[in-house]
Amino acid sequence: MEAISVEFTKVGKRFGARAVLAAVSGTLRPGEVLxxxxxxxxxxxTLLNILAGVLRPSRGGVAYRRGDEEVPRREWFENLGMASPDMAVYEELSAIENLRFFGRLRGHALADGALAELLETLGLPVREHHRAVGTYSSGMKQRVKLAQAALHAPAVLLLDEPSSNLDAAGHEAVAALVARFRARAAVAVATNDPREIAWGDARLDLAL
Ligand SMILES: Nc1ncnc2c1ncn2[C@@H]1O[C@H](COP(=O)(O)OP(=O)(O)OP(=O)(O)O)[C@@H](O)[C@H]1O
Ligand SMILES: [Mg+2]
Incomplete structure (x- = not known):
């Protein structure tokens, strides 16, 4: 995996008459948590969705850069991982089946053993891996979402409220995941949790 930085410049977003972001700028740097x-x-x-290329900004722009080279937009998806409360996992599939599916979607097929190991590092024990995710608690589903974001070891990791629904052990697992990624990836964490704010090397405060 090669290091990628994500630069956003004067990003503005309107939803109809509602102005949400006004000229927001910053950079996600490899080795840093924003x-x-x-x-x-x-x-x-909204900003994380714009950085992921899921939403188009109304103004301004986002650029992914690998060294001096700009990464074309069609390649963003394979280079990023994202977990957010707005995202769903497939309820009728087991955790392992979900990860297999999302792995294939990224062109990144991992052996079941590796997927199981990832789920375990996120605190989901093996005995739960083959049960339909629809029967999971919300905290267990959150762990699957995080595994989905991390499974292809993306260069860019976008986490929206990563500890939502998680207990203290879950929060520690997310902290460990972020620490592991920070070594080489560019990470953004959207949060108001003081424990998560403390992970930041840089901080962007958005106002209403
Ligand atoms: N698809 C959409 N259509 C219309 N308005 C939207 C849409 N998505 C977001 N908004 C509005 O944009 C504003 C920002 O929403 P957003 O979800 O980005 O906030 P947030 O900072 O993540 O809030 P929270 O802390 O509650 O997660 C809100 O007023 C929301 O109603
Ligand atoms: Mg939000």
């Missing part, structure tokens, strides 16, 4: 904070409705999730 914390995106701000009150409910300030646009944290």
């Amino acid at each position: 914390v995106v904070a701000g009150p409910n409705g300030a646009g944290k999730s």
Whole structure:
């Protein structure tokens, strides 16, 4: 995996008459965690969706760079991992089946053993791996979402409220995941949790 930085410049977003982001700039640097904070409705999730290329900004732009080279937009998806409350996992599939599916989607087929290991590092014990995710608790589903974001070891990791629904052990597992990625990836965490804000090497505060 080669290091990628993500630069966003004067990003603005409107939903109809509602202006959500106004000229927001910053950079996700490999080896750093950018914390995106701000009150409910300030646009944290919107910004992460724009950085992921899921939403188009109304103004400004986003560039992925590998060294001096700009990474074309069609290659963003394979280079990023994202977990957010807006994302769903397939309820009728087991955790392992979900990860197999998302892995294939990224062109990154991992052996079941590796997927099981990843789920275990996120605190989901092996005995739960083959049960339909629809029968999981919300914290267990959150762990599957995080595994989905991390499984292809992306150069860019975008985490929207990663500890939502997680207990203390789950929070520690996310902290370990972020620490592992920080070594080589560019990481953004949208959060208002003081424990997560403390992970940030840089911080962007969005206002209402
Ligand atoms: N698809 C959409 N259509 C219309 N308005 C939207 C849409 N998505 C977000 N918004 C609005 O944009 C604003 C920012 O929403 P966003 O979800 O980005 O905030 P947030 O900072 O992530 O909040 P929270 O802390 O509650 O997660 C809100 O006022 C929301 O209603
Ligand atoms: Mg949000």
